[in-house]
Amino acid sequence: MTPNRLSDSEPDPRPLLAHIRSPQDLKRLSIEQLPDLAAEIREAICRQVSLSGGHLAPNLGVVELTIALHYVFDFATDRLLFDVGHQCYPHKLLTGRQDLLPKLRQAGGMAGFPEPRESPYDLFSVGHAGTAISTAVGMARADQLLGRVDRRVVSLVGDASIVNGVAMEGLNNAGTLKRQFLVVLNDNGMSIAKPQGGMAQFFDRIRVSPTYERFRRHALDILKRLPYGDVMEEAYHRGGEMMKAALLTGHMFEQFGFVCVGPVDGHDLPSLIDLLNEARDYDRPLLLHVKTIKGKGFDFSEGDATKFHSPKPFRVEGCRVEIKGSGRAFTTAFADAMIDIMDRDPKVFAVTAAMPDGTGVSKLLGKFPERSLDTGICESHAMDMCAGMAKSGIKPFFAVYSTFAQRALDQVFQEISLQGLPVRVCMDRAGFVGEDGAVHHGFMDIAMFRVFPNAVLMAAADEPNLKLALEFMRSHDAGPTFLRYPRENVPAKPVQQNPKPYELGKAALVRPAASRSCKLAVLAYGTQVYPAIEAVDRLGDSARDIAVYDARFAKPVDAELIAQLISARTWLLTIEDHLVTGGFGASVLEACNQRGLPTDRIVRLGMPERWFAADTRANQLAQAGLDPKGIERRLRDVIDLIDAESCEPAPVIHVTTST
């Protein structure tokens, strides 16, 4: 561990890094200069993350590995595929993007994930785990077909991502390739939080076991006796000296058809470079197992790599580090509400898939270790495990980011909805997520889950409603329930201190129209209740004729209320922090059409069909017209329509034709 070199006042000359505008510049440095470059990269990243927040520990861990990869390969031609991409900052700094760093994770700045729109050195924008090996297999096969076998393919995968189902499927298929195909396993033993599962235990074992080291040295003696011995023997005879020395027998990926090398020290630049030089042209699938230290380089980040996985802005003073906090997040409110529920109901069980901090389940893991579980990055498994639990009479609550719930759609279909099982899915980060950008918005959870006959879809507008919604879910046994809430603080002053309990398919009136005739009803889904009220309040006199409802349910929608409003010729504005296509407003439209009700007085507001890049959540909402100002604009449009309409006659019924 090196001492902290970071302080606020010290200048940042970066004499080496400043001259690297592309990997070609890197290749001009001597190997002896590279450790200094690594130190400069670490300081640049840490300084910036301390200002703006971002992924810290994962990036600090791969500085030497990234340098070595770019030193040995030429990724202008060769392919480098990141998995998740929590560890792409050093890569970005080496590929001409230092100027973007000061605006890390901000509009017009450096995206926090690989981003092809930024640079041809980034092949895929990623943020969901486990995909790199599979896309790499595709690129390898395509290059082969196109006669471009000179292009080498490298995927960089973390030890937590590699246990994801897609990664395993990718490994299994990659093992049959008859060409160069390098997978670099970045094993920091950490994942985002602690890694889970049998394979993590296997990695632990081979990382620390001196017995294992001894075994490996003698492994060649027994090579031929192993079922996969011929693969290994071939590797032994074809590999260079470094590879021979580091050849690994008994690694599980060997059984997928990979030659495995390592574990090697991921911070020893000369050795890494030598080894990669040998591995570079090895013409069969090769797994290089690299041990790295997450948060490497600073005491505070090595010491608490989980806290510094993706911290908010923080201050470093000597060795004391303080993360700047602010407000009470929905995530915290969720965790506290769950503690209350789990105290009351011994059958409630909490599950997260590698996001204990992000979902608040970490609190539950601490307080109810027997009734909460982190499955690691495997959303499909987690959803199915919940199905099994529900089948046995336990009440599972799966806390998952909306964007990651997409990874378990088929499980919700077959193992949950088709069986009629009451699994509770609590979707944090629903709607715009801000700085994580397009790979993480929770934009389609309503659209994908509302197809299921017995699904109940809900949103929570604030903390009192979040509690009530969770309580509704606890007692709802007739099928799966889905609750969404955003990456945001709970409103400090809830519009209602004691809202009434959630009742299936019933909206709640939160701001009645002041006048006797309600000309326009706003049906806001979830937290959009708040900007909606603010927007209405800005309208002055016109606000008198407007009521605001907290819709609460997207499935079933409050059809009775909607029918009443439409019969009264009231206009409806639906608002949701979700794609307008297939969302809450669409549910309202379909419900009306199903009942033969006209929809020409329904106006829908939600995310438009386009991708939203990294920015603050507030800016993203504003871009989509979902902030108070945007909603006010839309309200004024509707009021204009109402005014225009009031100058027209209502259709006169039961009179003879006049076509």
Next chain:
Amino acid sequence: MTPNRLSDSEPDPRPLLAHIRSPQDLKRLSIEQLPDLAAEIREAICRQVSLSGGHLAPNLGVVELTIALHYVFDFATDRLLFDVGHQCYPHKLLTGRQDLLPKLRQAGGMAGFPEPRESPYDLFSVGHAGTAISTAVGMARADQLLGRVDRRVVSLVGDASIVNGVAMEGLNNAGTLKRQFLVVLNDNGMSIAKPQGGMAQFFDRIRVSPTYERFRRHALDILKRLPYGDVMEEAYHRGGEMMKAALLTGHMFEQFGFVCVGPVDGHDLPSLIDLLNEARDYDRPLLLHVKTIKGKGFDFSEGDATKFHSPKPFRVEGCRVEIKGSGRAFTTAFADAMIDIMDRDPKVFAVTAAMPDGTGVSKLLGKFPERSLDTGICESHAMDMCAGMAKSGIKPFFAVYSTFAQRALDQVFQEISLQGLPVRVCMDRAGFVGEDGAVHHGFMDIAMFRVFPNAVLMAAADEPNLKLALEFMRSHDAGPTFLRYPRENVPAKPVQQNPKPYELGKAALVRPAASRSCKLAVLAYGTQVYPAIEAVDRLGDSARDIAVYDARFAKPVDAELIAQLISARTWLLTIEDHLVTGGFGASVLEACNQRGLPTDRIVRLGMPERWFAADTRANQLAQAGLDPKGIERRLRDVIDLIDAESCEPAPVIHVTTST
């Protein structure tokens, strides 16, 4: 191999099977009687499948294994979880459902997959692979929490399913359980077609390698030198004699934390029973690797297990077997159209995920071995591999059942749509699938894929249109394209022999209104064009005012046409073999609402929100009102509305208020 015992004339006494109404009856038989019971079960299954079609070879392979499991465990209390469930017939015959067999895969008969609605011995209705271990983990954890550790948990998984990502995630998490947890790996080396990937090669190796057998016998000597040696050592000391003899070192699942035993002969009943008796109470995760012969028991089914995986009705005469064929399937038309395209365009590549016969890709694998690929049962990987190929300039066509496309939603999101990559997804079995029932209907492909900004969604009504749609996809580079077609024969007489080429977002008029005024336009999506025309033709005089369009696109819908029709006050009936929620009709509704057009003259027809059990596809369509008769009914309803409307005045515009 036993000789064929099956013939049409021979009586079927089933002296043992007839008396087994529950597993309790089975337990009363002596071990010596069980081989005769196995023979009876085989004959019962083969006789029935020869009459009605169904899964044959997978079921014949597990007869002894199923008997042994029920003989040793008590699944009235213990849990038996099937993966996919292609192999559940023997289990059903032993658990009180012999009476349902004569109506196998028919309404009111025995479902082709595990079905909790039939029996408490079936825990989950399944049909998608890889899920059993994960749901079993959930049940195991829940039982533990509820203090029901007396309930043993057994999952039965095939060698092809176990490489699916969800299964791997399940194994990885199961490996950490500290309780009884038995996974029986039914390894017939076959999958549905040939298994794929590195792991399949590993299984091959340990199945056939005499070197390996020698190695295993000496394995205990080096146990302690292996990284997972202590797990094995513990198993050795705690296991019984049979387990000790069959203990397996170097199995890849060991590294997930499983003690592995086998491979053992899955047709040797006494040994299986002895081994299961020992394994029954082993209190750690245990994997029992069982070798079986797919199609076991009959020459014809052992000899061609792929053809007899799930055959149509067939005739056995001596050793000659003839599968009864009928008509030209969309699947065949797809394969032939692809051959034409691949002949013309060397960049086109065809992919299937373990369904070469079901999707027609088998023809392409034969003709273009360099440009077609079976990835095995891993739809997520296949989709991502296609993304990688598209990124490199190859044109991948992924032929996949609509229901299995659900398993790759997140990949379509992140690796395809977000990147703007032109991956072509050809969805066979879209809509009702008939005998496979609720686990396999393609009911939600439109709803889940139309959220993506750059997605193009299409359907093919017949063979000429299928060819044109595929050609459109080949040349469309602006993003992903999705084509759907059903499990059905192509119409023998296409409504248009030479339809015009597909043009983005343009519907095609296939039956103009005979009168000058078109009062009602039917917008049929895909094959629904045909029953729609038939229904219109039945209407006599009223048919004169009705036009029928082949909508062709669900995204983008033909907004120009729709706007014209609505402006002309024409009624619209949308028809789709897809869930009405979020489907094609919903797209039309939303497009209208987005443009401020009224929707009160739009009526939608599609699948209602409920599950449809096994039956013929024709019956399922009729139940949903999607057959000519149902459509005719709905047309008459709409005509009534039109007539009622013509008795009302059209609203008079631009006159003073009269509210």
